[in-house]
Amino acid sequence: MRFFLRRAAFYLFTLWAAITINFFLPRFMKGDPITAYLARNQGKVSPEAIESLKILFGLEQDRPLWDQYIQYWGLLLRGDLGRSLSKGLAPVGEVILDALPWTIGLVGIATLISFFVGTSVGTYIGWKRGSRAEFVVPVATFLSTVPYFWLGLIMIAVFSTTLGWFPASHAYDKTLHPQLSWEFVSNVIYHGTLPALTIVITSLGGWILGMRNMMITVLDEDYVTVAQAKGLTPRRVVVNYAARNAVLPQLSSFALSLGFIVGGTLIMEMIFSYPGLGLRLFEATLAKDYPLMQGIFLVITLSVLVANVIADIAYAALDPRTRQEAQ
Template identity: 80%
Template sequence: MRFFLRRAAFYLFTAWAAITINFFLPRMMKGDPVSAYLQKNQGTISPEAIESLRTLFGVDTDASLLRQYIDYWGLMFAGDLGRSFSKGLAPVADVIAVALPWTIGLVGIATIIGFFVGTSLGTIIGWRRGSRADALVPIATFFSTVPYFWMGLIAIALLSSTLGWFPASHAYSKGARPGLTLEFVADVIEHGALPALTIVLASLGGWILGMRNMMITVLDEDYVTVAQAKGLSPRRVMVSYAARNAVLPQLSSFALSLGFIVGGTLVMELVFSYPGLGKLLLDATTAKDYPLIQGLFLVITLAVLAANILADVAYAALDPRTRQTEA
C-alpha cells in the first residue's frame, strides 16, 4: 500500500505541474488566440464581441493571472477546454474527441501488436542464441533505421499502387457513411492495414533487440541455472523464469510508446492522409489555434502519465522487489 501511495502522490504532483505549465506556456508566447482570430476576421467583429471573445478564450485582461488560473482549473474539471477558432469556435473537447479514436484505434493497436510480436521473437531468439534465428535481428533492425516517411512511401508505391492490395490513403473510402456496420468497419480495417503494417515494421527491431539482449543477460543468472537443474521443461524455464524477468525493462519502453501514441503520429498521418491527433496538432499550430494546441498538449501529457502508471503497476506485479524497495 505504501508503494502505491508514494507513486500516486508522485503522479498527482507531476499532473499538477504539467497542467500548470500548460496554462502558463501559451500566455508566455507572443500574441494570443483572440488576436489570431481577429486577423482572420478583420472588420467583422465589434469591440463588444472582442471583449466577449477574450473572456471565452480565458485571456480576459481585466482578470488577474491567479483568477484566470483558478478559472482554468474549474473549466478543466467541467470538461471545458475552450473553443477552437480554426474549427468554427467548436469546443476543443469535441474536436479532440473526433480525432482521438482514429489515432488510438490505428496506432494503439499497431503498437501493441509490434510490442507482443517483437518481444516474443526476442524471447525465442535470445533463448536460442547462436542459432539461425539470430539472422532476424539485423533484418528487423534495418527496417527500424529506415526513415518512416520513406518506408511509408515505399509501402504505398509497392503494396498500393503496384499490387493494389491496400488503399493508399485516408481512413475510409470517399462517400462511405460512418457507422457501426460491418461494411464500414471492414472498410476502415482495409484502409488502416497499410499504415499499421509500416508502424509494426518500424518498431519491431527495437523490441526484438531489446528483449534478445535482456534474455542473454538473464540466462546467466543463478535462478535460471537452478530451474534447469531441477529438471523443469525448457518452455517453463524460458517463459516463467527467463522471460518474466527479461521483459521488465521492456515495459518501461512500452509505457512510453503508449503514452506518445496520441502525439507521435504526425508523420504517419501526413504520409497516409490519415485523420488523427498528429494531423490535428499540425493544423492547430499552423493556424496558431492556441486553445486547441493547449488541449492537445493536455491530452498528450495525461496519456503519458496514464501509460506510466500502468507500467508501474505491471512492473510491481511482475517484480515484488520493486514494491519492497519503494516501501
C-alpha cells in the first residue's frame, strides 16, 4: 500500500506540472489564435465578432495570465476543454473524439504487433545466441534507424505508385460512410496497411535488440542454471524463468509506447493524410489554436501517466523486489 500511495502522489504532482506547462507553453509562442484566424479571413470578421472571440478565448488585453490560468483549471475540472477556432468553434472534446479512434486503431494495433513479435523474436535469438538467427538483429536495427517519413515515402513509392497495391492516403474511400460493416472495416484495414507496416518495421528492431540483450544477461543467472540442472524442459526454462525476468524492462518501454499511441506518429499521419490526433495537432499548431493544442496535449499526458501506472502495477506484480525496495 505504501508503494502505491507514493506512486500515486508522484503521478498527481506530475499531472499538475504537465497541465500547468500545457497552459503556459502555447501562450509563450509567437502569435495567438485570433490573429491567425483573422489572417485567414481578412475583411470577413466584424470588430464586434473579434471582441467576442477574444472574450471566448480569454485573450482580453487587460486580463492577467494568472486569471486565465485559474479559469482554465475551473473549465478543466468541469470537463470543458474549450472550443477550437480552427474547426469552426466546434467543442475541443468532439474534435479529439473524432480523431482518437483512428490513432488508437492504427498506431495502437501496430505497436502491439511490433511489441509481441519483437519480444518473441528477441527471446528466441537470445536463447539461441550464436546461431544463424543472429542475422536478424543487424537487419532490424538498421531498419529502426530509418525515419518514419523516409520509410513512409518509400512505401508509397513502391507499393502505391509503382505497384498500385495499396492507397497512398486517407483512412478510407471517400465514397464510403463510417459504419459498422465489413465493407467499411475492410476498407479501413486496406488503407491502414502501409502506415501500419511503416510503424511496425521502424519499431521492431528496438524490441528485438532489447529483449535479446536482456535474455543473454538473464541466462547467466544462477536460477536459470538451477532450473536447467533440475531437468526442466527448455520451453519451461525459457518461459517461466528466463523470459519472465528479461521482459521486465520491456514493460516500461511498452507502457511508454502505449501512452504515446494517443499522440500518434505526427509525421506518419501527415505523409499518409491519416485523420488522427497527430495530424490534428499539426493543424492546431499552424492555426495557433490554443484550446485544441491544450486538449490534445492533455490527452497525451493522461495516456502516458495511465500507461505508467499500469506498468508500475504490472512490474510490482511480476517482480516482488520492487515492492520490497519501496517499503
